[in-house]
Amino acid sequence: MASVTEQVSDGFVPIRCATWAVEDAVDGTLAPNAEGRLFVLATVGGWPSALVDARADSADGVADLVRRSVADGSVRAPSGFIAERTTRTAVTVVVCTLGREPRLTETIDALLGQTHTELEIVVVDNDPASGRTPALLAGLGDPRLRIVDEPRRGLSAARNTGLAQASHPIVAFTDDDALPAADWVATLAAVFDTDPGVDCVTGLVLPAEVATRTQLFFEEAGGFAKGLHAVHWRQDRLGTALGTEAGPEGIAFPFDGGFGSGNNMAFRTAALHQLGGFDEALGAGSLTRGGEDLDAFQAVYLAGGTVVYWPAALVRHHHRADHDALVEQLHGYGVGMAAVVTKRFLSSPATAVGVLRRLPGGLRLLLDSRSAKNHGKSAAFPVEATRAERRGYLVGPGAYLRARRRVRRHSAVAAR
CATH class of the missing domain: 3.90.550.10 (Spore Coat Polysaccharide Biosynthesis Protein SpsA; Chain A)
Structure with a gap:
């Protein structure tokens, strides 16, 4: 069980992240926090086979949940996977x-x-x-x-x-x-x-x-x-x-x-x-x-x-x-993603057509709360972080054009 010192000011109890091979014995690796929660990556034969948000009151309880998660066999190692393959490639x-x-x-x-x-x-x-x-x-x-x-x-x-x-x-x-x-x-x-x-x-x-x-x-x-x-x-x-x-x-x-x-x-x-x-x-x-x-x-x-x-x-x-770092990070992701799309749009007429064809679907992905991008956000997810990312998409095209001009100027100076 977690100590009181695990608690942070907003009452959130830290959640450990563990990797456990289901072939191994149950040990302290699988100990949940004070709220009975642990994030587990389960491996089978060396291959990652399940990601489990385990909620149990003991390591044995976590192990049971993990074993059930991998039992359906929905994730299997590909035929080219060999655990502990040796290679000399540098x-x-x-x-x-x-x-x-x-x-x-x-x-x-x-x-x-x-x-x-x-x-x-x-x-x-x-x-x-x-x-x-x-x-x-x-x-x-x-x-x-x-x-x-x-x-x-x-x-x-x-x-x-x-x-x-x-x-x-x-x-x-x-x-x-x-x-x-x-x-x-x-x-x-x-x-x-x-x-x-x-x-x-x-x-x-x-x-x-x-x-x-x-x-x-x-x-x-x-x-x-x-x-x-x-x-x-x-x-x-x-x-x-x-x-x-x-x-x-x-x-x-x-x-x-x-x-x-x-x-x-x-x-x-x-x-x-x-x-x-x-x-x-x-x-x-x-x-x-x-x-x-x-x-x-x-x-x-x-x-x-x-x-x-x-x-x-x-x-x-x-x-x-x-919080502030997350908002800034997601804003940057929006700027960067839009910049890459702008680069592709400008690369050739054929690619520009491809970008335009995908634009409506991309906007739905970004804006629809039920989309694959957004459906995992809880009710507590900070709305300002979502808005910051979306603002980044608006900023990205102009940022790319300015950055590209700056790189070209620097390259020209360096070539002199």
């Missing part, structure tokens, strides 16, 4: 930071502790003048870890610097407030090994904890998770050697965020170079505030490549903990 992991996130050390510890040892970790310091990043990582001496400077502000610029520094055929990206599972790199590498036609892999992102009501609201708004089914997207409609299903194509596909998220993504390094890396008119730190990851996924797909969503590649993420 991977570069890029983490970009301003040095303001103290949990950066936890992220790097998790990467240094990966079961896959054929890797290098490139930390891109996007505010080198502050000196914060080297100070944070001063105690983490390891030959696989290096810090590179990128004084040009913006996540896309930082990610492109990490890409330029990547020495290995696979480049993966996560954030400085994320915790990759111990087998994250090995799992990503195995997907690329199993099917040489795969150009991009995204994975499952779940909360590291739900310590505040605001973090719960982020999950109600959809969070980062894209489900537990392994799927792929490719224009030729063929399958993959992984045994994945064809991915869902919603009413705004492919101009939506359904492929995955930037805190858990990997690419063949050569393929990402060929696409030109990340668009520096997009992303956090730019006028558009986001969208560079969605743009990259779409670029792979639209160029005829294959994107795979593989939920066995697990990252846990520390969500924004306070």
